[in-house]
Amino acid sequence: MTVTMGVGIVGCGNISTAYFTLAPLFKGLKVVACADVNPDAAKAQAEKFGVAAMSVDEIMAAPDVGVIVNLTIPDAHFAVSKMALESGKHVYSEKPLALTLEDGLAMQDLAKARGLVMGCAPDTFLGGAHQFARKLVDDGAVGRIVAGSAHVMSHGMEHWHPNPDFFFKVGGGPMLDLGPYYVANLINLIGPVKRVAALAGAATPTRTITSEPRNGQEIPVETPTNIHALLEFAQGATVTLSTSWDVWAHRHGCMELYGTEGSLFVPDPNFFGGDVEMATGRGPIETVTPWDHPLGVPNQPSPTGARANYRTVGLADMVASLQEGRRARCSLAATLHGLEVMTAILKSGETGEFVTLQTTCERPDPLDPEAARALLV
Numbered sequence: 001m002t003v004t005m006g007v008g009i010v011g012c013g014n015i016s017t018a019y020f021t022l023a024p025l026f027k028g029l030k031v032v033a034c035a036d037v038n039p040d041a042a043k044a045q046a047e048k049f050g051v052a053a054m055s056v057d058e059i060m061a062a063p064d065v066g067v068i069v070n071l072t073i074p075d076a077h078f079a080v081s082k083m084a085l086e087s088g089k090h091v092y093s094e095k096p097l098a099l100t101l102e103d104g105l106a107m108q109d110l111a112k113a114r115g116l117v118m119g120c121a122p123d124t125f126l127g128g129a130h131q132f133a134r135k136l137v138d139d140g141a142v143g144r145i146v147a148g149s150a151h152v153m154s155h156g157m158e159h160w161h162p163n164p165d166f167f168f169k170v171g172g173g174p175m176l177d178l179g180p181y182y183v184a185n186l187i188n189l190i191g192p193v194k195r196v197a198a199l200a201g202a203a204t205p206t207r208t209i210t211s212e213p214r215n216g217q218e219i220p221v222e223t224p225t226n227i228h229a230l231l232e233f234a235q236g237a238t239v240t241l242s243t244s245w246d247v248w249a250h251r252h253g254c255m256e257l258y259g260t261e262g263s264l265f266v267p268d269p270n271f272f273g274g275d276v277e278m279a280t281g282r283g284p285i286e287t288v289t290p291w292d293h294p295l296g297v298p299n300q301p302s303p304t305g306a307r308a309n310y311r312t313v314g315l316a317d318m319v320a321s322l323q324e325g326r327r328a329r330c331s332l333a334a335t336l337h338g339l340e341v342m343t344a345i346l347k348s349g350e351t352g353e354f355v356t357l358q359t360t361c362e363r364p365d366p367l368d369p370e371a372a373r374a375l376l377v
Contacts, residue, residue, distance in 0.1 A: 002027045005319050006064040008089075010056060010080055011071030012036040012045040014161070015094060018311045019069060020049040026316035026375055028323070035059040056080075060087040067092060069315060074171040078103040081118065085110045090322070091118045092315045092330075095180035099171040101340045101358070108332055117321070119328045120335035122181045123314025125188040126367045127272025128296020133257075134366050136264060136288065137189050141278060143261030145190055148239040151252035152178045152270070156225070156245035158209045165219050167245075168207060173223035174243035175200075175342050178270065182241060182255065183338045185269035186231070189257065190239070192360040193341050194232045200224035200349025203246040229345040234360065241345075273298060273308030293369045294376060316375045317367070329364040337361040 046053035068084035255266040267274025298306035314330035344355040
């Protein structure tokens with residue numbers, strides 16, 4: 001019998017709407033309260049979604065809240081997650097887990113000491129497309145993965161986000177903001193990383209907001225916005241990862257993996273669905289007939305057509321793992337390793353030297369269609 005856990009959301013900004021809207025798709029979850037340093041923001045979301053609006057202190061003490069979902073700005077992730085763990089709550093955080101590996105390790109120690117579980121987004125690698133790509137890799141469809149490339153490049157967030165300042169502060173930038181989706185999926189597909197190297201910089205010292213309501217305001221750029229990295233994986237593969245907000249247009253694929261028997265073309269790890277393509281030997285690149293995976297079914301309109309969005313599946317899986325006595329797929333160990341990959345890339349961008357990683361992890365367990373359906377209402 002599935003036991004429902006009360007969920008408290010801390011941070012009622014743009015991303016919170018996705019969690020409020022999508023959590024009801026999954027078993028074992030019920031959002032019961034929300035909080036924000038801005039009481040008006042918490043009140044607005046509480047009224048919209050029929051939950052209790054609380055202060056941060058109140059939600060940490062609420063007896064019906066078993067897990068805190070931390071949706072605050074990156075700079076506050078560590079403090080809020082630490083507060084939740086110290087309050088005896090399980091924690092699921094938006095990415096990045098923290099801004100430094102040291103803070104991440106401190107949370108790991110605290111969670112272990114308190115007998116609590118902590119997980120972290122992204123969970124997009126659990127989507128139907130990426131789990132299908134995982135199956136193809138595991139089945140040896142393109143042989144052993146020996147190389148790859150991944151690109152997430154645009155011209156930033158200031159043209160659409162109403163308050164884009166934090167994207168350009170330390171803890172933001174394309175590596176820590178969008179890199180988690182790509183790094184998590186690479187770990188899902190290939191495994192842990194051994195060492196990294198990178199070149200990093202920023203095209204301009206400021207950005208001009210063109211979104212409303214702050215159109216025309218300039219904001220400082222305090223973190224690299226153009227990072228090109230090389231990742232050497234423990235199993236021997238080498239992958240280039242480029243993350244940039246200094247690119248107006250490009251023709252790079254989101255993610256490509258090159259094996260001893262062929263090549264695999266993976267859709268955008270920022271999303272749950274999309275077409276998986278493959279070429280074997282000297283054959284043509286063709287779309288592979290997808291499997292019937294519930295987390296690949298389009299369920300949300302977008303400017304480019306219906307899109308699959310199942311954000312919160314990582315939280316649902318973490319809650320289910322507590323009842324089933326297994327490791328969560330968005331585990332703290334994998335998230336910590338991903339955090340070190342990204343912070344080591346930024347460190348290499350500063351020093352110009354290879355950085356060998358301290359942490360490692362196991363690949364997350366695959367989420368096949370049957371296991372995915374078991375999480376859904």
